Amino acid sequence: MAKLHISSSPHISSKRTTQSIMLDVVIALMPLLIAGCIIFGMRSLLVVGASVVASVGSEYIFCLITKKKNTIFDLSAVVTGVIIGLNLPATAPIWQVIVGSVFAIVVVKGLFGGLGQNFANPAATARVFLLICFSGTLAGGVTPKLSSAPDLVAGATPLTVMRDGGELPSLLDMFLGLRGGAIGETCVLAILIGFAYLVIRRVINFEVPLIYVATVFVLSLIADNSFSVALYQVLSGGLMLGAVFMITDYATTPVTREGKMVFAFGCGLITYLIRAYGSYPEGVSFAILLMNILTPYIQKWTAKRPFGGAKV
Amino acid sequence: MRFFLNGIHVPHRKNTASMKAVRMPSPQAVTIPMSMHIGKAAKPIVKVGDRVYVGTLIAEADGYVSSPIYSSVSGVVKGIVDVTLPIGAMCRAIKIESDGEMTPDADISVPSVSNKAELIEAIRKSGTVGLGGAGFPSHVKFNVPEGKNVSELIINGAECEPYITSDTRTMVDKSDDMLYGIQRICDLLNINRVIIGIENNKAEAIASMKKMAESDSRIEVDVLPSVYPQGGEKVLVYHTTGKVIPAGKLPLDVGCIVSNCTTVAAIGNYLKCGIPLVNKCVTVDGGAVSKPMNVIVPVGTSLSDLFEFVGGFKGEPYKVLIGGPMMGQSVESLDTPVMKNTNAALALTKAECKGKTETACIHCGACTNRCPLGLDPRAFMRAYRCDNVEELEKLRVDICMECGCCSYVCPAAKPLVETNKLSKAKLRAYLAEKRAKAELENKKFGEEKKNG
Numbered sequence: 018m019a020k021l022h023i024s025s026s027p028h029i030s031s032k033r034t035t036q037s038i039m040l041d042v043v044i045a046l047m048p049l050l051i052a053g054c055i056i057f058g059m060r061s062l063l064v065v066g067a068s069v070v071a072s073v074g075s076e077y078i079f080c081l082i083t084k085k086k087n088t089i090f091d092l093s094a095v096v097t098g099v100i101i102g103l104n105l106p107a108t109a110p111i112w113q114v115i116v117g118s119v120f121a122i123v124v125v126k127g128l129f130g131g132l133g134q135n136f137a138n139p140a141a142t143a144r145v146f147l148l149i150c151f152s153g154t155l156a157g158g159v160t161p162k163l164s165s166a167p168d169l170v171a172g173a174t175p176l177t178v179m180r181d182g183g184e185l186p187s188l189l190d191m192f193l194g195l196r197g198g199a200i201g202e203t204c205v206l207a208i209l210i211g212f213a214y215l216v217i218r219r220v221i222n223f224e225v226p227l228i229y230v231a232t233v234f235v236l237s238l239i240a241d242n243s244f245s246v247a248l249y250q251v252l253s254g255g256l257m258l259g260a261v262f263m264i265t266d267y268a269t270t271p272v273t274r275e276g277k278m279v280f281a282f283g284c285g286l287i288t289y290l291i292r293a294y295g296s297y298p299e300g301v302s303f304a305i306l307l308m309n310i311l312t313p314y315i316q317k318w319t320a321k322r323p324f325g326g327a328k329v
Numbered sequence: 330m331r332f333f334l335n336g337i338h339v340p341h342r343k344n345t346a347s348m349k350a351v352r353m354p355s356p357q358a359v360t361i362p363m364s365m366h367i368g369k370a371a372k373p374i375v376k377v378g379d380r381v382y383v384g385t386l387i388a389e390a391d392g393y394v395s396s397p398i399y400s401s402v403s404g405v406v407k408g409i410v411d412v413t414l415p416i417g418a419m420c421r422a423i424k425i426e427s428d429g430e431m432t433p434d435a436d437i438s439v440p441s442v443s444n445k446a447e448l449i450e451a452i453r454k455s456g457t458v459g460l461g462g463a464g465f466p467s468h469v470k471f472n473v474p475e476g477k478n479v480s481e482l483i484i485n486g487a488e489c490e491p492y493i494t495s496d497t498r499t500m501v502d503k504s505d506d507m508l509y510g511i512q513r514i515c516d517l518l519n520i521n522r523v524i525i526g527i528e529n530n531k532a533e534a535i536a537s538m539k540k541m542a543e544s545d546s547r548i549e550v551d552v553l554p555s556v557y558p559q560g561g562e563k564v565l566v567y568h569t570t571g572k573v574i575p576a577g578k579l580p581l582d583v584g585c586i587v588s589n590c591t592t593v594a595a596i597g598n599y600l601k602c603g604i605p606l607v608n609k610c611v612t613v614d615g616g617a618v619s620k621p622m623n624v625i626v627p628v629g630t631s632l633s634d635l636f637e638f639v640g641g642f643k644g645e646p647y648k649v650l651i652g653g654p655m656m657g658q659s660v661e662s663l664d665t666p667v668m669k670n671t672n673a674a675l676a677l678t679k680a681e682c683k684g685k686t687e688t689a690c691i692h693c694g695a696c697t698n699r700c701p702l703g704l705d706p707r708a709f710m711r712a713y714r715c716d717n718v719e720e721l722e723k724l725r726v727d728i729c730m731e732c733g734c735c736s737y738v739c740p741a742a743k744p745l746v747e748t749n750k751l752s753k754a755k756l757r758a759y760l761a762e763k764r765a766k767a768e769l770e771n772k773k774f775g776e777e778k779k780n781g
Binding site for chain 2: 031035093277323
C-alpha cells in the first residue's frame with residue numbers, strides 16, 4: 018500500500034476557490050455586456066475586450082517584472098477589466114481604455130501587494146481617474162442606438178438632464194437601459210439578473226446593494242419630496258452597477274456582514290451628497306473610493322465578539 | 330424566537346445510517362493503549378503471560394482524572410509495548426493475544442448503586458470516557474461539586490460530522506441502555522430536565538428518541554438544523570438552552586452537563602449488566618472502503634484488522650482517519666488501534682480530500698462570518714505570522730474549538746485551523762511563562778520583605 022498522507026484537520030473542503038468566485042462574477046456581468054451591445058452597438062464589445070486584455074496583460078507583465086507568481090488565472094484581472102469596460106461609454110477611445118485598465122491593475126492593485134492587499138477598488142479608482150483625465154471623451158453618455166426617445170440629447174445622461182433641465186426618458190426606458198450612459202450601467206434589468214445570480218451563488222449578501230440603493234432613494238425622497246425623482250435617482254448613473262458589482266468587492270470593503278452594511282450606507286450617503294451638491298453629476302465611484310479609506314475603521318467598529326468572551 | 334450560531338453546510342454522506350452494527354469476531358491480537366482519555370495514562374497491572382478474559386481489569390486509573398482499562402478479548406498478555414496514538418504521540422499499550430473464545434471474566438457483577446457516591450464510583454469503574462471523541466473521564470464530569478446545581482442534562486446526539494453514524498445507531502438500537510443510564514443519573518444527581526439534541530437529518534434516531542422520551546417526563550427531544558458544528562459543546566448548549574458558556578468555563582458553570590448519547594448508553598449498560606467499556610461501535614466508511622458499515626469492535630483492534638473485516642479497500646486510500654473528516658486525525662499507519670473514544674475509521678480517496686492550492690487571501694470574510702464562536706481566523710493568521718502573542722490573546726484564539734469551518738470554506742485554501750492550533754499552543758506557552766515569571770517576582774518580593 019502507498020504511504021498514507023497526514024495533515025491537520027479538516028480533511029475535506031468546499032469546492033469554492035478564488036477562481037470560481039471570480040468566474041461567478043464574470044458570469045453575472047455577462048447580461049450587462051449583452052445589454053450594452055444591444056443598446057449601444059457592437060463597439061461596446063471592443064471597449065470591454067480592450068480593457069480585459071489590457072488588465073490581464075498588465076497583470077501578467079507586472080508579475081513577470083516583480084518576479085511574483087503569475088496570478089492571471091485567479092480571474093480577478095478579468096473581473097476588473099470587464100467592470101472598467103462596462104463603466105465607460107461605447108465611444109471611448111481604445112488607448113484611453115487601456116490607460117485606465119493598466120492604471121487599475123498596476124497602480125491601484127499591484128503596487129499595494131496584489132489581490133486582496135489593495136485598499137481602493139481598482140475599477141472605481143480607474144473610473145474616477147479616467148473621468149478626471151479624459152472628461153471630454155469619457156464623462157458623458159452616448160445616445161442609445163436602440164431608443165424609443167429619439168429626441169434624447171446626444172451626450173446627455175439623465176443625471177445631467179436632471180441637473181441642467183431637459184426631457185427625461187420614461188421610467189420603463191430607464192429600467193431597460195434605453196438612455197445615455199456607460200455600456201454596463203444603463204440596463205437595470207440586466208444588472209438585476211446579475212444580482213440574482215450572485216445572491217443565489219452566495220457570492221454577495223443581498224442586503225449590501227439593497228441598503229446602498231435604499232439610502233440614496235430615501236435621501237432623495239426626503240430632499241426632493243418626489244417619488245419619481247427618487248426613482249430616477251436610483252435608476253440613473255452608475256448607481257445600480259456600483260451597487261451590485263463595485264461596493265460588494267471583497268478586498269476593499271469590511272469583512273463582516275454588519276461592516277459591509279455600514280459601508281453600503283456610507284456609500285449611499287456620499288453618492289447622494291455628490292449628486293445633489295457636487296459639481297460632478299455622478300458620485301458612485303467617488304463614494305466608493307472615499308468609503309474605502311474608512312474600511313479599516315468600519316472593520317474595527319464592527320468586529321465580531323468572541324462567543325462568551327466578555328471580560329470577566 | 331431562537332437564534333442559531335453560524336456554521337456551515339457540509340455534505341452528510343451518512344451512507345451507513347440504516348445499517349445495524351455488526352459484531353466483529355475477535356482479532357488475533359489487540360493492542361490496548363493506556364491513554365484513551367484526557368488525563369493521566371492508566372497504570373498496567375498485568376504482566377507478560379497473565380491470562381485475561383473479556384472485562385478483566387488490566388490497567389488501573391492513575392489518579393483522579395484518569396480511567397481504568399479492561400481487556401476486550403480473552404487470551405494471554407504478550408507484552409507491554411509502545412504504540413503511536415492517532416494524535417501522533419507515543420504511548421504504552423498492553424498487547425494481548427486472543428484465544429478467539431471471547432470468554433467473559435467470571436468476576437463481572439452488576440454494581441449496586443443507591444446514592445451519588447456509588448454512582449460516580451460505578452461510572453469510574455465502568456471505564457467510561459467521553460465517547461463523542463474527547464475522551465474526558467465520565468466520572469469526573471458527572472461528579473458535580475457540592476453547591477453546583479445542574480438544571481439540564483444535555484444528551485449530544487447531533488452527530489454533525491460527515492460519514493459518522495455510530496451515535497445514530499446507539500440512539501436507534503440502544504435506547505433502552507440510554508434510558509436506563511439517563512434515569513439512574515437523573516435520579517441520583519437530582520436532575521429534572523434532560524434535552525436530547527439531534528440534527529434533523531436523522532429521522533430514525535429522532536423517532537426512537539421521541540418514543541423513549543414518552544416513558545419519562547423529564548426527557549425531551551430537541552430537533553436541530555443540520556448545520557455543522559451542531560454537536561460542538563458550546564454550540565449545543567446555546568441552541569438547546571440559550572445559555573452562553575463564558576470563555577474558559579465549563580457547561581457546569583451555567584448549570585448544564587453535556588454528555589454524548591453513546592456515553593450514557595455505555596454507563597447504562599454497565600449499571601445494568603456490569604460489563605465495562607470494552608467494545609466500541611465504529612463507522613467504517615470512505616470512498617476507499619469496499620463495504621461501508623457499522624462495526625462493534627473490541628478496543629485495541631488494529632485498523633488493518635478492522636478494514637479487513639469490512640472487505641478491505643476497493644480503491645487506494647489517500648488518507649485514513651480516526652474520527653470524522655472535519656475534526657478527525659489522519660494516521661500514518663494501519664497499526665493504529667481502535668480506542669474507547671473512536672467513533673469512525675475512514676479511508677478516503679484522493680478525490681474526497683481537499684485538493685485546493687493556497688492562494689492570496691481576498692478578504693471575503695467567509696472564515697469569520699461562518700465561525701460559530703465569532704472569531705476571526707484571518708486575524709489569527711496575521712498575528713501568528715508576526716509572532717504577536719499579545720494580539721492572539723486579545724483576539725481570544727483560546728476559545729477556538731478547531732471545528733474546521735474556517736478552513737472548509739476558505740476559497741484561498743489557507744491552513745486556518747492548523748494556524749489556530751499553533752497559535753493556541755504559542756499562547757499557552759506564553760501565558761505559562763508569564764505566570765512563572767510572576768511567581769518568581771512574587772517570591773523575590775516576599776524574600777526582600779522578609780529580609781527587611
